[in-house]
Amino acid sequence: MKYLVHFDFGLRDAYGEAYEVLSEEELQLVKDFTASGKEVYLGEISGKHSEVYGPLASSDWSIITSVQEDIEVFERLVGSNIGAYTMTHSIQEALENE
Secondary structure: OEEEEEEEOOOOOHHHEEEEEEEHHHHHHHHHHHHHOOEEEEEEOOOOOOEEEEEOOHHHEEEEEOOHHHHHHHHHHHOOEEEOOOHHHHHHHHHHOO
């Protein structure tokens, strides 16, 4: 099963927002990481000294849909994500750099 998840890191521009199709395992990774209180690093917004990072809170993401037909259409139209970052990749990097 797949899930379409909306991430919103609460920034004033679109940089802090992304949509990502997640497998059950990836969704569990997001849930576990959220519960851990660890910080995730998303990169720079507008050059040097504009890094975006912080703990991922449960209010920073939500499941948009788990309707598989809708997710298939999303993937066919735009791929597996839209946004300036891929949250699962950022989480995996944070875990590797512990």
